[in-house]
Amino acid sequence: MAIYERSKPRTKLILSLFALCMIMPWAVLAQGSVSVTQTYGGVFSESRMNEWRSNPQNEFWAAVFSQRYGLAYDGRQVPGINPIPSEIGISWHYDVREELYQEASEIMDYYKRNGLLYEDPFLEDYLQRLLLDVCPGSMPPGRPGSLSIWVLRDSSPNAFALPNGTIVLNAGLISNLRTADELRAVIAHEVAHIFLDHSVEARIQEQLDAQAEARRVRRRAATAAILGSFAAGLAAYGGGAGIEDVALAAAYTGVVAGAVSVEYGLDRAKSALLEAGALHSQAQELQADMVSAEWAHFNGKPKALFIAALKRAEPARQSSASAADLSVYASHPPVSVRQSNILGQTLASSPGVTVRSVDSDALTGLDSLLALVDVEYDRENASLIELSAAISADVYGDYDTSIKLLTRLIQTGSPTASALVLASRVNRHMGHDDDFNQRSKTFIEEAESIVTVPRWDLLIEKAVLFSRIGRNDVARQALQELLEIDESDRPPTFTKEWIGMHMERLR
Numbered sequence: 069m070a071i072y073e074r075s076k077p078r079t080k081l082i083l084s085l086f087a088l089c090m091i092m093p094w095a096v097l098a099q100g101s102v103s104v105t106q107t108y109g110g111v112f113s114e115s116r117m118n119e120w121r122s123n124p125q126n127e128f129w130a131a132v133f134s135q136r137y138g139l140a141y142d143g144r145q146v147p148g149i150n151p152i153p154s155e156i157g158i159s160w161h162y163d164v165r166e167e168l169y170q171e172a173s174e175i176m177d178y179y180k181r182n183g184l185l186y187e188d189p190f191l192e193d194y195l196q197r198l199l200l201d202v203c204p205g206s207m208p209p210g211r212p213g214s215l216s217i218w219v220l221r222d223s224s225p226n227a228f229a230l231p232n233g234t235i236v237l238n239a240g241l242i243s244n245l246r247t248a249d250e251l252r253a254v255i256a257h258e259v260a261h262i263f264l265d266h267s268v269e270a271r272i273q274e275q276l277d278a279q280a281e282a283r284r285v286r287r288r289a290a291t292a293a294i295l296g297s298f299a300a301g302l303a304a305y306g307g308g309a310g311i312e313d314v315a316l317a318a319a320y321t322g323v324v325a326g327a328v329s330v331e332y333g334l335d336r337a338k339s340a341l342l343e344a345g346a347l348h349s350q351a352q353e354l355q356a357d358m359v360s361a362e363w364a365h366f367n368g369k370p371k372a373l374f375i376a377a378l379k380r381a382e383p384a385r386q387s388s389a390s391a392a393d394l395s396v397y398a399s400h401p402p403v404s405v406r407q408s409n410i411l412g413q414t415l416a417s418s419p420g421v422t423v424r425s426v427d428s429d430a431l432t433g434l435d436s437l438l439a440l441v442d443v444e445y446d447r448e449n450a451s452l453i454e455l456s457a458a459i460s461a462d463v464y465g466d467y468d469t470s471i472k473l474l475t476r477l478i479q480t481g482s483p484t485a486s487a488l489v490l491a492s493r494v495n496r497h498m499g500h501d502d503d504f505n506q507r508s509k510t511f512i513e514e515a516e517s518i519v520t521v522p523r524w525d526l527l528i529e530k531a532v533l534f535s536r537i538g539r540n541d542v543a544r545q546a547l548q549e550l551l552e553i554d555e556s557d558r559p560p561t562f563t564k565e566w567i568g569m570h571m572e573r574l575r
């Protein structure tokens with residue numbers, strides 16, 4: 069989901085220039101001298117940095133950033149932020165960033181090329197507004213990159229941030245959450261990784277460790293191989309390009325997304341993300357959690373929002389084991405540890421985490437948050453909830469999750485015909501007694517009441533269901549109508565011969 073268009077070639081050129089210059093604005097700032105020097109996006113000066121920090125829109129993130137880089141700041145303090153390690157120091161590290169950005173754009177290019185990103189202008193605008201709620205200002209002057217959000221066609225509840233400011237949310241994460249504030253809290257966690265420069269920190273520490281560097285080189289080779297074989301795997305599935313129908317496209321791209329994790333090995337898929345700096349250490353995760361909780365507090369919201377979001381996603385993580393293994397969540401500490409962290413309890417097993425006094429606000433109202441259901445949130449995200457339902461059923465064979473999501477759409481009053489057809493099909497897979505059959509029949513009737521032109525997916529589902537319950541006349545009629553749909557508007561599987569054969573059988 070593009071929120072800001074990135075100007076890649078320009079970025080790369082400018083980054084290269086700065087790798088050469090090796091100017092360290094922070095060193096200048098720390099010494100307190102005033103120095104004006106050419107940098108990314110224009111002229112850098114201490115006054116520009118001060119201007120940025122005093123802009124009320126940047127207040128919260130300027131506090132986070134200033135604390136991280138040990139800059140004097142008379143604004144609020146954000147607990148749980150470790151200062152940037154001394155071996156990294158206060159520098160933009162343009163050379164490291166250029167490498168990380170390159171890898172991040174390889175991952176994003178791969179997603180884009182293979183149709184794995186979900187693009188919808190209304191959803192894009194909705195997510196952009198949420199991102200602006202979280203971070204209404206801008207990145208610090210001189211710092212390359214800008215924030216953007218994209219949605220990945222996968223039903224596992226996952227999110228990650230790439231070091232260039234790209235935040236990737238899985239359809240499954242958005243579908244598991246129940247309120248816009250929960251999603252804002254997740255976005256705040258991802259923005260925290262970016263502002264705290266966690267990827268840069270990890271990469272520099274890796275470079276200081278010779279063995280880790282060798283591992284990185286091997287990982288880089290593996291990543292190139294994965295991206296290559298992903299493309300081959302997609303070709304084998306026919307990609308899904310050119311299929312107009314939403315339901316089928318969702319199902320096909322879902323299959324493709326699933327194939328990526330299943331076919332090519334979870335370790336290797338994970339290493340692609342590691343390569344791009346999207347996997348963080350547990351200590352970094354706990355820091356980002358704290359920042360999210362503090363962000364909520366700063367905005368007059370309950371600190372427990374982020375814990376609520378984690379708890380919403382937890383059942384889905386457990387039910388889709390393979391997805392959870394691939395998920396960046398797999399590198400995250402257990403929810404109980406994260407909850408204790410936000411509460412400020414001592415965490416002996418997590419080195420580098422600041423021990424604080426217990427924060428009794430942190431869990432206030434968690435139960436009431438978890439009882440909240442926001443119908444408006446479901447309406448905004450209806451297309452993603454439907455997509456997640458399709459992938460849950462068709463890739464992971466998780467009918468319980470699928471029907472739960474579809475039921476949510478039906479209760480919200482916003483199911484599309486394709487969602488109702490899917491509901492009939494998934495329900496049919498779950499049982500074949502009278503109750504199940506009757507429920508599917510209701511879904512089909514509802515779908516029929518909202519379509520204005522004949523739909524092949526509805527007609528096929530109708531034919532199959534009525535054939536199952538022994539109403540061959542209705543089933544045949546549906547196939548007859550299917551035959552009347554122009555051949556180019558039907559998927560190639562359903563040829564005239566196929567339809568004719570089944571009409572004969574149902575005679």
Ligand SMILES: [Zn+2]
Pocket residue numbers: 257258261348353356
């Ligand atoms: Zn994280």
